[in-house]
Amino acid sequence: MAHPHGTDELYALGLKEFRFLSAFLSAHTGIVLPDSKREMVRGRMVKRLRALGLDDFKDYCALLDADPDAELEHVVNAITTNITQFFREPHHFTLLAADLKRLAARPGGPGRLRLWSAGCSTGEEPYSMAMTLMDSLSPAQRRDALILATDIDTSVLERAARGRYPAKAAERLPAGYRRRFIGAEDEDGRIEIAEEVRAAIRFRRLNLLDSWPMKGLFDVIFCRNVAIYFDKPTQRALVDRYANSLKPGGLLFLGHAESLIGVSERFDVVGKTAYRRLP
Ligand SMILES: C[S@@+](CC[C@H](N)C(=O)[O-])C[C@H]1O[C@@H](n2cnc3c(N)ncnc32)[C@H](O)[C@@H]1O
Structure with missing residues (x-):
């Protein structure tokens, strides 16, 4: 079910859940996310939680733990930084x-x-x-x-x-x-x-x-x-x-x-x- 209020502010990302996500990503992709990236991660993941009808990050981490392979692509697609340009440098x-x-x-x-x-x-x-x-x-x-x-x-x-x-x-x-x-x-x-x-x-x-x-x-x-x-x-x-x-x-x-x-x-x-x- 989508969040009843639909506002991003209600999806808080606790430090414990952030560190779980961060460890998951680093193990699978090499990408290291320091604690300073917590807000960025929250912002990039909210859409995925909504799509799954989940209300909070605790539930999301449980899902990730239960079936990491199924969710990996979504986490990666949401979190990677993709900024690029033609003829950059x-x-x-x-x-x-x-x-x-x-x-x-x-x-x-x-x-x-x-x-x-x-x-x-x-x-x-x-x-x-x-x-x-x-x-x-x-x-x-x-x-x-x-x-x-x-x-x-x-x-x-x-x-x-x-x-x-x-x-x-x-x-x-x-x-x-x-x-x-x-x-x-x-x-x-x-x-x-x-x-x-x-x-x-x-x-x-x-x-x-x-x-x-x-x-x-x-x-x-x-x-x-x-x-x-x-x-x-x-x-x-x-x-x-x-x-x-x-x-x-x-x-x-x-x-x-x-x-x-x-x-x-x-x-x-x-x-x-x-x-x-x-x-
Ligand atoms: C900032 S972009 C760089 C794009 C381009 N190389 C440039 O310099 O403009 C970084 C890219 O690296 C990819 N990436 C990050 N971790 C990766 C991994 N473990 N394996 C393959 N690609 C990865 C991301 O998905 C992202 O598209």
């Missing part, structure tokens, strides 16, 4: 373009190219990678190029795969890219990413804490503003797995507030929060 895409051209200039061309956007959210990051790829390489050079885009949150993945965004979001694209890769604005004020860009990307659900099914090494990995929510041991283990999954000389891009200092010694710095895997 544009210097990363300048570096990416230069590196793709370097690979293409090798005798025999670039060959098989695999790029990964890990924690892709609503898709702006992998689409920016795909546009950079198309602008940097000829169709022949990118014949065997593919971008994997993964996230733990199924609701953002659905939006990413649709490839439709408010026209305002596309204002961040370089003008030439807008003309080449973006369709006209529709009557709802939305634009659509061109089919050739979408075709370069595979969207998949993947929890970075689980085992990874991908075979073969990557040339480039973007994992920006994802591990920042994890604790240090989880960050270290993740970056180590990235190093194992990259070709020697492959690039790793992190978010603007992240760094490999004290996290990994397997990379050289090549730019602002941009790293190259050591041989």
Whole structure:
């Protein structure tokens, strides 16, 4: 039954229940929620409690305890922070373009190219990678190029795969890219990413804490503003797995507030929060 008064204020989240939710999330996703996030968590979870007809967080925690697998997707979709933008930190895409051209200039061309956007959210990051790829390489050079885009949150993945965004979001694209890769604005004020860009990307659900099914090494990995929510041991283990999954000389891009200092010694710095895997 929906709450009789329907106001969010009545759904109080006690410290005990907050810590239960926080431990649940950290165990399943690596995301660490300090006590200061209690109000944020309450705000993001209220809709789910309403949908379940639950009146308070005690009942919700009992339900989570009884059947964690069934509820995990809902907790994750509600709590993850999904903020992103096209060409966020544009210097990363300048570096990416230069590196793709370097690979293409090798005798025999670039060959098989695999790029990964890990924690892709609503898709702006992998689409920016795909546009950079198309602008940097000829169709022949990118014949065997593919971008994997993964996230733990199924609701953002659905939006990413649709490839439709408010026209305002596309204002961040370089003008030439807008003309080449973006369709006209529709009557709802939305634009659509061109089919050739979408075709370069595979969207998949993947929890970075689980085992990874991908075979073969990557040339480039973007994992920006994802591990920042994890604790240090989880960050270290993740970056180590990235190093194992990259070709020697492959690039790793992190978010603007992240760094490999004290996290990994397997990379050289090549730019602002941009790293190259050591041989
Ligand atoms: C702030 S967004 C970053 C989006 C994009 N990379 C960027 O920098 O603009 C963080 C994303 O990481 C995802 N995420 C958090 N924990 C994850 C995990 N354990 N496995 C996979 N994705 C995760 C979230 O669902 C969210 O979409």
